[in-house]
Amino acid sequence: MTCSATHVTxxxxxxGFRLTQPRMAILNVLYEAGGHLTPTEIFEHLHPKLPHVxxxxxxxxxxxxxxxxxxxxxxxxxxxxxxxxxxxxxxxLRCQDCGTEIEIEHSLLQPLYERLExxxxxxxxxxxxxxxxxxxxxxxxxx
Amino acid sequence: MTCSATHVTxxxxxxGFRLTQPRMAILNVLYEAGGHLTPTEIFEHLHPKLPHVxxxxxxxxxxxxxxxxxxxxxxxxxxxxxxxxxxxxxxxLRCQDCGTEIEIEHSLLQPLYERLExxxxxxxxxxxxxxxxxxxxxxxxxx
DNA sequence: GTGCTTATTGTAACTTATTACAATAAAAAG
DNA sequence: CTTTTTATTGTAATAAGTTACAATAAGCAC
Numbered sequence: 001m002t003c004s005a006t007h008v009t010x011x012x013x014x015x016g017f018r019l020t021q022p023r024m025a026i027l028n029v030l031y032e033a034g035g036h037l038t039p040t041e042i043f044e045h046l047h048p049k050l051p052h053v054x055x056x057x058x059x060x061x062x063x064x065x066x067x068x069x070x071x072x073x074x075x076x077x078x079x080x081x082x083x084x085x086x087x088x089x090x091x092x093l094r095c096q097d098c099g100t101e102i103e104i105e106h107s108l109l110q111p112l113y114e115r116l117e118x119x120x121x122x123x124x125x126x127x128x129x130x131x132x133x134x135x136x137x138x139x140x141x142x143x
Numbered sequence: 144m145t146c147s148a149t150h151v152t153x154x155x156x157x158x159g160f161r162l163t164q165p166r167m168a169i170l171n172v173l174y175e176a177g178g179h180l181t182p183t184e185i186f187e188h189l190h191p192k193l194p195h196v197x198x199x200x201x202x203x204x205x206x207x208x209x210x211x212x213x214x215x216x217x218x219x220x221x222x223x224x225x226x227x228x229x230x231x232x233x234x235x236l237r238c239q240d241c242g243t244e245i246e247i248e249h250s251l252l253q254p255l256y257e258r259l260e261x262x263x264x265x266x267x268x269x270x271x272x273x274x275x276x277x278x279x280x281x282x283x284x285x286x
Numbered sequence: 287g288t289g290c291t292t293a294t295t296g297t298a299a300c301t302t303a304t305t306a307c308a309a310t311a312a313a314a315a316g
Numbered sequence: 317c318t319t320t321t322t323a324t325t326g327t328a329a330t331a332a333g334t335t336a337c338a339a340t341a342a343g344c345a346c
Contacts, residue, residue, distance in 0.1 A: 040332070053295090109255060122236050122276045125276050131267055133265045161312050
């Protein structure tokens with residue numbers, strides 16, 4: 001387990017929640033993957049080693065981890081959610097033709113967030129956005 | 144049928160597609176609703192009058208209408224999609240506490256889009272984003 | 287370690303979304 | 317109007333996501 005994974009597990013116990021086998025396993029899969037995974041992908045990663053871990057447990061724990069700020073839910077544009085370990089805040093830019101994705105720092109969106117907060121009175125919580133478009137390679141096709 | 148609905152149906156035929164009963168009915172429901180609806184909501188609106196129209200037809204037509212630019216799919220943040228008639232490009236700002244939604248003009252995001260395009264080489268297609276946060280009324284609770 | 291408390295889990299049932307393919311009906315031609 | 321073509325549909329089966337509730341096991345006290 002990585003250093004930051006240990007930090008998360010300590011946090012979970014410190015907040016009075018239980019450190020169960022499925023919960024740790026889900027975190028480990030997300031850490032090992034590095035990027036974002038769908039609930040089904042996580043289930044498939046886990047199933048060989050822990051065949052008793054059920055889908056509802058995956059969904060409930062992902063929601064639990066999200067509400068506690070340990071993972072982020074990223075809407076993929078097709079109306080499904082993927083999950084990833086919370087690191088630095090960022091967003092994605094995905095090519096709708098070939099699927100290539102690049103990360104963009106949240107700092108690029110910060111000015112927009114501030115402008116939106118001023119003009120609407122809302123306080124925005126930083127969440128993940130996926131911007132769709134055509135990557136430089138596929139751009140000619142899209143035109 | 145409204146003027147712009149007529150425009151859409153003409154466009155569909157002009158592009159060589161067929162103007163079927165389910166397709167028109169789905170468009171009408173979206174026009175009458177004014178805002179965004181889930182596929183299931185559309186199905187429920189339609190079912191009393193057209194009981195033979197099936198769910199797959201709803202999903203396929205929403206996808207068809209989206210690909211042809213007549214409706215917009217809006218990810219709601221919970222991992223589902225809602226659909227609405229394409230009018231002026233806009234986004235939503237939703238309160239994660241009480242659910243209140245307000246619209247913001249896409250023009251507010253245009254500068255960001257241009258900056259992203261310059262720094263990444265991608266060409267962004269205008270899509271809908273839902274920004275989550277707390278509305279002025281619920282802001283105190285979220286703090 | 288043993289027992290208690292209750293957060294968390296698995297099972298079962300259900301809702302929502304998607305796919306495959308044969309049947310249908312919209313549009314065009316005769 | 318009738319026939320032909322094929323985009324579009326409905327049916328049936330499946331995948332993905334959610335809910336309800338009784339069973340389990342994590343953490344705590346003894």
